[in-house]
Amino acid sequence: MNGRAVRLHWTIAALIASLLAGCGTTVKELRHHPQQTHAEEMLAAVLPHTKFPNLHYWIRVAAPAKTSVGLAVLPQRHIYLSEPLITQADEGILTALVAHGVAHHRLHHDAQRNALNLVQRAAFKAGGFFVPGLSQGHRIGGPLMEVALSAGQEPAADTKTVEYLKEMGRSERDWLEALEFLVAHGYTEQVGRIIVQREDFANRIASLREHLVLDFSQ
Amino acid sequence: MSPPRAAWFIGLAIAVSLTGCAQTRLSHEPGLVTTWDRRPLLPADVPITLPLVLYTRYLEFDQPSDPSFEKWWSKYKVRHQLEDVIGEFPFLALASSDEVPTGDRVVVEATHAIRGNTFLNTVSQSTYCAIPSSSRGVIELDARVYRTGQPPTSYSAVGTYAIKRHVLLLALPFVWGYKVPARTMEDTFRDLFLQIQRDLIQ
Numbered sequence: 052m053n054g055r056a057v058r059l060h061w062t063i064a065a066l067i068a069s070l071l072a073g074c075g076t077t078v079k080e081l082r083h084h085p086q087q088t089h090a091e092e093m094l095a096a097v098l099p100h101t102k103f104p105n106l107h108y109w110i111r112v113a114a115p116a117k118t119s120v121g122l123a124v125l126p127q128r129h130i131y132l133s134e135p136l137i138t139q140a141d142e143g144i145l146t147a148l149v150a151h152g153v154a155h156h157r158l159h160h161d162a163q164r165n166a167l168n169l170v171q172r173a174a175f176k177a178g179g180f181f182v183p184g185l186s187q188g189h190r191i192g193g194p195l196m197e198v199a200l201s202a203g204q205e206p207a208a209d210t211k212t213v214e215y216l217k218e219m220g221r222s223e224r225d226w227l228e229a230l231e232f233l234v235a236h237g238y239t240e241q242v243g244r245i246i247v248q249r250e251d252f253a254n255r256i257a258s259l260r261e262h263l264v265l266d267f268s269q
Numbered sequence: 270m271s272p273p274r275a276a277w278f279i280g281l282a283i284a285v286s287l288t289g290c291a292q293t294r295l296s297h298e299p300g301l302v303t304t305w306d307r308r309p310l311l312p313a314d315v316p317i318t319l320p321l322v323l324y325t326r327y328l329e330f331d332q333p334s335d336p337s338f339e340k341w342w343s344k345y346k347v348r349h350q351l352e353d354v355i356g357e358f359p360f361l362a363l364a365s366s367d368e369v370p371t372g373d374r375v376v377v378e379a380t381h382a383i384r385g386n387t388f389l390n391t392v393s394q395s396t397y398c399a400i401p402s403s404s405r406g407v408i409e410l411d412a413r414v415y416r417t418g419q420p421p422t423s424y425s426a427v428g429t430y431a432i433k434r435h436v437l438l439l440a441l442p443f444v445w446g447y448k449v450p451a452r453t454m455e456d457t458f459r460d461l462f463l464q465i466q467r468d469l470i471q
Contacts, residue, residue, distance in 0.1 A: 079331050082409065083425070105369045107324040109333075109378070126335030127326050165336055 054183060061184030078123045078131045078241070084112035086137050093142075093149045094130070100218040101157055108153065112137055118246060121238030122148045124155040136238055140229075147216060147229040151240075154211035160204045161243045164197050171196060194244070201245045209255055213262075227259045317469060319414070320364035321375045323351055328382035330390070343381045347408075350454035351379075358462045360469060373416050375465065380409040381454075383432075393434055401435040406450055408457045414465060424464045428457030 094110045106128065113123060113131040123131040130152035137145065155161070172189040179186025213223045230252055233240065240247040327334060327343040334340050355361050364370055385404030393402030408428040415421050430453045 105367075109324075109326060125333045127333040127340070129326075129333045161335065 058183050061187055078116065078120065078125065079114040080111040080131060081114055081134060084134070086112050086134075090132060090137065090145075090149070093146050094153070096146065096219065097150045097153050097215055100215050101153060108156065110149065110152075118241075119237050119239055120241045120246060121233055121236075122152060123241040124152045124161070125241075125243065126161050128156050130156075133238070136236070139236065140232055143221065143225040144229040144232050146219075146221065147212060147225040150215040150219075151208060151212040151226065151229070154208045154215060155204070155242055158204070158207055158211060160200075160208065163204075164200055164243055167196060167200065168193050197243065197245050201242060201247065202251070204242070205247065205251065205255060206258065209259060213259075224263065227256065227263060230256050230259065317360045318362050319360055319373055319375045320370040321355065321361045321377060322364050322369055323348060323377050323379060325379045325381070328380060330383065330385065330387045346451065347379050347381055347454055350451055351377075351458055354455050354458040354462070357459070358466060360466065361462065374414075376413045376415070377461070378411045380407070380411075382407045382409065398434045398436040398438075401433065403431065403433045406430045406432060406453070408450075408454050410457055410461045412461055412465065414468075422468065424461055426457050426461040426464070428453040428460070 090110045090112060094108055098104045098106070098108070108128045108130060110130045110132070113120070113133045115133055115135050119133075120131075121133050121136040123129075123133075125131065130149060132145065132148065136148075140148070168189070171192055175188040175192065176186050178188065209226065212226050216223050216225055232238075234249065234252045234256070237249075239249055239252075325344045325347045327337075327340040329337075329339065352363065355363055361375065364374070383404050383406055385402070389400075390402045390404060393400050406429065410426045412424040413421050414424070430449045
């Protein structure tokens with residue numbers, strides 16, 4: 052295959068990838084949902100226990116999606132709770148989920164990913180000057196890097212969530228129950244572009260159970 | 270490189286860099302000129318000054334986009350348009366977002382959203398607008414007024430404008446309509462503040 056054909060293949064692949072990226076999962080928010088005020092009250096209960104309580108967060112109820120995302124944490128300090136979840140879960144679980152969303156934002160998880168994405172993209176662009184087509188490598192490398200980062204970010208957000216719940220005078224078991232609720236009802240979690248796989252919940256639940264057992268034994 | 274060929278390349282480079290301009294903003298709502306003329310004036314002897322806290326966000330095809338120039342520009346524009354309009358309503362004073370007031374206040378959540386068919390818009394962008402696309406800009410304002418001894422009251426206003434994109438529009442700068450989003454934002458703010466003012470008079 053000559054250089055021109057390789058370049059053409061890369062261009063077609065890049066075009067398809069960009070089209071597919073455009074069709075990625077979206078969280079469709081519901082304006083003026085009856086549970087909106089309830090969601091805002093839960094957020095208002097969490098924020099005084101954060102480092103910057105005056106920061107504004109956008110909490111919204113999201114329409115049910117095919118991906119069964121129950122909690123979505125998206126840029127510009129957005130927290131979405133899906134409509135079926137907000138009607139099924141009790142107050143303790145919902146507060147824990149909101150606290151988890153705030154924890155992701157306070158730990159700047161999305162910003163970290165964006166910064167690394169930017170560096171990676173620049174590196175691939177630079178590589179593209181020497182290897183034809185390499186400049187499009189970030190389309191594959193970006194999601195892979197985000198998945199790898201996500202694996203480390205979730206336990207950190209779990210720990211922060213437990214901290215917030217303790218400061219609110221709630222039981223840290225609320226977060227364990229929230230995770231078990233997500234698994235039992237087939238919900239998942241989305242942070243930025245990455246949707247947490249259901250299998251990952253098992254590890255987090257086991258780790259949290261272990262942590263709680265240790266706490267009680269001390 | 271021969272001069273005509275170089276000219277062609279330069280022309281192409283300029284055209285590609287300007288594809289963002291190849292758009293026209295069409296009709297917009299609300300058109301509040303008549304409403305504005307009939308605005309209820311707040312009596313001068315009502316000494317009300319409510320600090321207004323503004324929170325802005327920018328959504329692109331239902332997703333909060335980050336980081337992007339469009340997000341920064343939209344947030345800047347919304348705040349700028351509010352500053353232009355707030356002078357017409359003396360009972361409101363724009364508060365700094367660093368010092369959030371806790372007593373009587375107005376909290377406004379301003380959403381600037383671009384909506385439309387994601388797939389068609391991606392195809393259009395990938396082809397540098399050779400394939401035309403259209404989308405809708407939406408300004409959604411949700412306000413909550415907190416006053417001592419009263420339950421908080423909510424208000425909302427929505428403004429929309431249409432966007433058409435095609436590379437041929439590059440040749441027609443007189444139809445670009447750059448002021449349309451700004452006018453829509455201003456009119457939507459007026460719509461919202463008129464509702465609040467009407468309740469304050471009663």
